Every structure is written in C-alpha cells, then in structure tokens.
Amino acid sequence: xxxxxxxxxxxxxxxxxxxxxxxxxxxxxxxxxxxxxxxxxxxxxxxxxxxxxxxxxxxxxxxxxxxxxxxxxxxxxxxxxxxxxxxxxxxxxxxxxxxxxxxxxxxxxxxxxxxxxxxxxxxxxxxxxxxxxxxxxxxxxxxxxxxxxxxxxxxxxxxxxxxxxxxxxxxxxxxxxxxxxxxxxxxxxxxxxxxxxxxxxxxxxxxxxxxxxxxxxxxxxxxxxxxxxxxxxxxxxxxxxxxxxxxxxxxxxxxxxxxxxxxx
Amino acid sequence: xxxxxxxxxxxxxxxxxxxxxxxxxxxxxxxxxxxxxxxxxxxxxxxxxxxxxxxxxxxxxxxxxxxxxxxxxxxxxxxxxxxxxxxxxxxxxxxxxxxxxxxxxxxxxxxxxxxxxxxxxxxxxxxxxxxxxxxxxxxxxxxxxxxxxxxxxxxxxxxxxxxxxxxxxxxxxxxxxxxxxxxxxxxxxxxxxxxxxxxxxxxxxxxxxxxxxxxxxxxxxxxxxxxxxxxxxxxxxxxxxxxxxxxxxxxxxxxxxxxxxxxxxxxxxx
Ligand SMILES: Nc1ncnc2c1ncn2[C@@H]1O[C@H](COP(=O)(O)OP(=O)(O)OP(=O)(O)O)[C@@H](O)[C@H]1O
Ligand SMILES: [Mg+2]
Numbered sequence: 127x128x129x130x131x132x133x134x135x136x137x138x139x140x141x142x143x144x145x146x147x148x149x150x151x152x153x154x155x156x157x158x159x160x161x162x163x164x165x166x167x168x169x170x171x172x173x174x175x176x177x178x179x180x181x182x183x184x185x186x187x188x189x190x191x192x193x194x195x196x197x198x199x200x201x202x203x204x205x206x207x208x209x210x211x212x213x214x215x216x217x218x219x220x221x222x223x224x225x226x227x228x229x230x231x232x233x234x235x236x237x238x239x240x241x242x243x244x245x246x247x248x249x250x251x252x253x254x255x256x257x258x259x260x261x262x263x264x265x266x267x268x269x270x271x272x273x274x275x276x277x278x279x280x281x282x283x284x285x286x287x288x289x290x291x292x293x294x295x296x297x298x299x300x301x302x303x304x305x306x307x308x309x310x311x312x313x314x315x316x317x318x319x320x321x322x323x324x325x326x327x328x329x330x331x332x333x334x335x336x337x338x339x340x341x342x343x344x345x346x347x348x349x350x351x352x353x354x355x356x357x358x359x360x361x362x363x364x365x366x367x368x369x370x371x372x373x374x375x376x377x378x379x380x381x382x383x384x385x386x387x388x389x390x
Numbered sequence: 391x392x393x394x395x396x397x398x399x400x401x402x403x404x405x406x407x408x409x410x411x412x413x414x415x416x417x418x419x420x421x422x423x424x425x426x427x428x429x430x431x432x433x434x435x436x437x438x439x440x441x442x443x444x445x446x447x448x449x450x451x452x453x454x455x456x457x458x459x460x461x462x463x464x465x466x467x468x469x470x471x472x473x474x475x476x477x478x479x480x481x482x483x484x485x486x487x488x489x490x491x492x493x494x495x496x497x498x499x500x501x502x503x504x505x506x507x508x509x510x511x512x513x514x515x516x517x518x519x520x521x522x523x524x525x526x527x528x529x530x531x532x533x534x535x536x537x538x539x540x541x542x543x544x545x546x547x548x549x550x551x552x553x554x555x556x557x558x559x560x561x562x563x564x565x566x567x568x569x570x571x572x573x574x575x576x577x578x579x580x581x582x583x584x585x586x587x588x589x590x591x592x593x594x595x596x597x598x599x600x601x602x603x604x605x606x607x608x609x610x611x612x613x614x615x616x617x618x619x620x621x622x623x624x625x626x627x628x629x630x631x632x633x634x635x636x637x638x639x640x641x642x643x644x645x646x647x648x649x650x651x652x653x654x655x656x657x658x659x660x
Binding site: 248251252255256257259260261262263264265266267271 | 443445469470472473475477479481483484485486487496497500501
C-alpha cells in the first residue's frame with residue numbers, strides 16, 4: 127500500500143521533471159530557430175513557398191468556418207436581442223464577438239489542426255527518412271533551411287487568416303440577420319461602425335492572433351523536429367501538436383484577454 | 391595521382407548507449423584511392439561513415455579529414471569541411487518535396503552563385519552520368535527504388551567533393567546499372583582525384599573496381615588488403631565473405647540467447 131503510494135508519487139515527480147526538461151528543450155529550440163532566421167529573410171522566396179502551403183491552403187477551411195460561425199452568431203444574437211427590442215444591435219454583437227474572441231481563437235484552432243499538424247508531419251517525416259541528416263551532410267543547416275521558413279510562414283499567415291475569418295463571419299451574420307431575417311441593413315452596419323473601436327477591439331484581436339501564430343507554429347516545428355524517427359513517432363508528434371497548441375491557444379487567450387480588456 | 395593521406399582513422403571507438411559498435415578502428419585513405427568497406431549487416435559500416443562525416447561523436451580515438459580531427463571542429467568548421475564531402479545515404483534520402491532536378495541542383499543553389507543556366511547544364515550532366523537525364527522532371531515518389539538511389543548518387547556528386555562516401559551504392563540496381571555505376575565511381579575517383587569509400591555487400595562487383603578492401607566484423611577490422619590479396623586469401627573470414635558461405639567465422643545472426651530457449655524448447659529437450 128505504502129509502496130504503491132510512493133511509486134505513484136515518484137511517477138508524478140518523474141513526469142513533472144520530464145515535462146520541465148521538455149519545456150527547456152523546446153525553448154532552446156525556439157531561440158535557435160529565431161537565431162537562424164537570417165536565411166529566411168535573405169531568401170524570402172523560401173518563406174513565400176511555405177506561405178502557400180501553410181496559409182493559402184488553409185484558406186478554404188477558414189472561409190467556410192468563418193461564414194458558418196458568423197451565421198450562427200447572427201441567428202443566436204437575433205433571438206436574444208429581439209426579446210429586448212434591440213435586434214439592430216446584432217451587427218455589433220457579431221462583429222465584437224468575432225474581432226475580439228472568435229476570430230483569433232477559432233481561426234487559430236483551425237490553423238493548428240490544418241497547418242500545424244501538416245508542418246509537424248512534414249518535418250517529422252523528413253527527419254525519419256534522413257532528409258534532414260542528408261541536408262546537414264551537405265553543409266546546409268536544416269533548422270535554417272527547413273524549420274525557420276515554415277515557422278515564419280506560420281507566424282505571417284495567422285493574423286491574415288484570423289482577419290479573413292472575422293470578415294467572413296461578419297458577412298455570415300449580415301446574411302442571416304439582414305438578408306434572411308430582415309433586420310435593417312443601415313442600422314446593422316452603422317451600429318457596428320460606431321461600437322467597434324479600432325484600437326481596443328481590432329488591434330487587440332490582431333495582437334492575439336500574432337501570439338497564437340507564434341505559439342502554434344513554434345509547437346508544430348518543435349514537435350516535428352523532436353519526433354522519434356519512426357511512423358509512430360511522427361503520428362504521435364502530430365497529435366501532440368494539435369492537442370498542445372489547442373490548450374495553449376485557449377490558455378493564452380485567457381491571459382491576453384485579462385491583460386487587454388481588464389487592464390484598460 | 392598523389393599519395394597524400396586524406397582520411398586518417400586512429401583507434402576509433404564508438405558505442406550506442408552501452409553497446410560498443412566499433413572497437414579500435416585504424417584506417418588510412420589516400421587521395422585518388424577507391425576503398426571498399428565490407429562486413430556483415432549491422433557490423434557498423436554506416437556508423438563508420440557517420441563518424442567520418444561528423445554526424446556522431448566517437449567515444450574515443452578520432453577520424454581526421456584533410457588533417458582536421460572531425461569531432462573537434464566547431465559547427466562552422468564542420469560545415470566548411472562537409473562542403474568537400476559527399477555522402478550517398480543508404481536509403482537515398484532524397485528531398486521528397488523537390489523534383490529530381492531540384493534535388494540534384496540543391497547544393498549548387500545553396501553553396502554557389504552559379505547562374506541558373508549553368509546549373510541546368512551541370513544538373514543534366516550529373517543525371518546523364520547515372521542514366522536519368524530523361525527523368526529530371528519527376529518527383530521522388532515517382533521513382534523506383536533503384537532510380538531513387540541513382541538520383542541520390544547524382545546529387546551527392548553534384549559539387550565534385552574531394553571525399554565521397556557511398557553507403558551501399560549497388561543495392562537495388564540491375565546488373566547493367568550496377569556495372570555502369572561501378573565504373574562511374576571508379577572514373578570519378580580517377581579523373582577528379584577524389585577519395586571514394588564504398589560500403590557494399592557486392593563483393594564481386596567491388597573487387598573489380600576498388601584499390602583496397604577493409605572487412606569489419608565484431609567492431610574491429612578483421613582483414614584488409616588489395617583485391618588480389620583478398621581473392622587469394624586463405625583466411626577463413628575473408629574466404630567466407632568472398633564466397634558467400636553461411637558457415638564460417640562471420641555470424642549471420644544478431645547476438646541472441648539460445649534459439650531453443652527463445653522457442654521454449656529447453657524443457658522439451660531435457
Ligand atoms: N540510432 C541508433 N541507436 C542505437 N543503435 C543503433 C542506432 N543505429 C544503429 N545502431 C546499431 O548499430 C549497429 C551498427 O549499425 P550500422 O547501421 O552502422 O550497421 P551497418 O554495418 O551499416 O549494417 P547494414 O549493412 O545492414 O547497413 C547495429 O547493430 C545497430 O543495431
Ligand atoms: Mg548500413
């Protein structure tokens with residue numbers, strides 16, 4: 127009985143230490159990527175190529191999801207607001223929810239599962255098939271040549287994807303509230319315009335999405351580069367990328383929101 | 391052909407975790423020499439190439455390439471010296487996101503300022519040498535195993551390195567490509583004055599082209615000599631290897647407990 131307890135406490139301690147090791151390992155890798163980003167900017171073509179895979183190919187899922195989320199917001203918002211006779215505020219509600227929260231957060235979650243997992247799988251597979259080792263033997267640093275461009279492509283794409291998500295959401299809200307339900311278009315847009323503040327709402331949302339972009343891609347490239355060079359290793363790393371980045375996005379969102387909207 | 395030493399390996403030891411893989415290896419390789427390293431599967435041949443390339447660190451001893459101890463170099467110096475080395479990986483390791491052409495052009499684009507038109511000519515020449523000029527537009531996934539290895543070979547010789555390491559260049563090749571590739575390796579070694587190391591199981595083909603042979607077994611050099619010495623050797627080890635006999639000093643099995651015990655036959659036998 128006592129032995130059991132001791133063993134399980136040891137287990138917890140072991141895992142904690144391992145986790146902290148891993149965190150230190152990841153941080154060092156992150157700094158290494160930053161340090162070796164020179165190539166990415168000197169040869170921006172490398173980043174642009176990745177922007178296509180990471181950003182452009184994520185567009186469909188972002189556009190479609192944004193539209194649907196906006197439509198649901200319009201529907202729910204209208205249902206609630208009409209009870210108080212203020213259905214014209216539905217535009218404000220849709221826009222604020224999207225720009226402040228749902229745009230950055232949902233876009234980042236989608237980005238993690240669409241692009242993050244792809245980055246991890248690609249880097250992991252390149253490692254498992256010795257492509258990274260071969261590159262190193264050719265005196266080309268794989269961190270500078272493979273990892274850094276993908277990292278920067280992710281960081282650059284994320285704010286754009288979040289913005290596109292919000293725009294599509296507002297359009298979706300407009301479709302439902304104005305076109306289907308018949309809220310007055312003029313008050314829908316004018317209320318939105320007067321209640322959405324550029325600095326407080328849009329800029330803060332943008333900053334959030336930048337943080338998420340860094341977090342998701344940093345996790346994705348680290349998991350890929352760190353994955354055991356086997357099929358299970360890569361698949362495990364891909365799963366970890368999605369799970370870890372989703373948790374980090376939500377946690378980070380709370381912290382950022384607390385600073386941004388309570389601190390003002 | 392000069393007889394200057396390019397690679398010097400001295401009392402090199404290496405172990406994975408606690409398992410010793412190489413135990414006190416000594417070799418010298420001269421410029422313009424073509425050297426074969428043979429040995430059973432799992433005897434540490436790939437590991438030896440990795441040590442020369444500085445990919446792994448020896449536990450003791452050293453490998454020197456053009457007078458520099460590889461594992462003591464800092465990163466920049468290591469990369470500097472790797473520019474003069476080429477390595478054909480055992481499994482090809484082609485970049486799967488680049489076409490055959492771009493794979494071969496990779497090092498030229500990374501390390502030189504050659505204009506694209508010249509790179510094009512060079513790449514097509516390298517591909518022509520391995521018989522795959524017509525396949526330059528394919529992606530690695532569209533190649534057969536043997537074709538992929540030939541592309542990998544073309545890629546590894548892209549910058550005419552002074553030290554070329556081939557990890558089993560002959561596996562997966564048909565007899566025709568095999569002898570073409572064999573004589574290509576020989577010719578490059580002679581015309582460019584490079585040092586070539588081939589790890590191979592293909593005893594007959596390699597004895598035709600190489601200058602010197604090392605046999606590795608149990609982490610040590612079990613035998614070495616020129617092809618003529620090897621062919622005429624009466625040492626049981628060499629004889630077994632050259633003639634591909636199952637019985638002899640080279641074990642076919644990875645070390646294990648008794649076969650009977652593994653199959654739970656111990657009791658049944660007593
Ligand atoms: N990453 C690794 N971790 C632990 N052990 C390894 C690792 N890579 C190789 N080994 C072990 O080292 C030994 C030598 O491996 P190596 O790849 O050098 O063999 P090899 O002579 O090239 O064999 P083959 O002819 O089959 O390619 C093997 O017994 C293998 O089990
Ligand atoms: Mg090998």
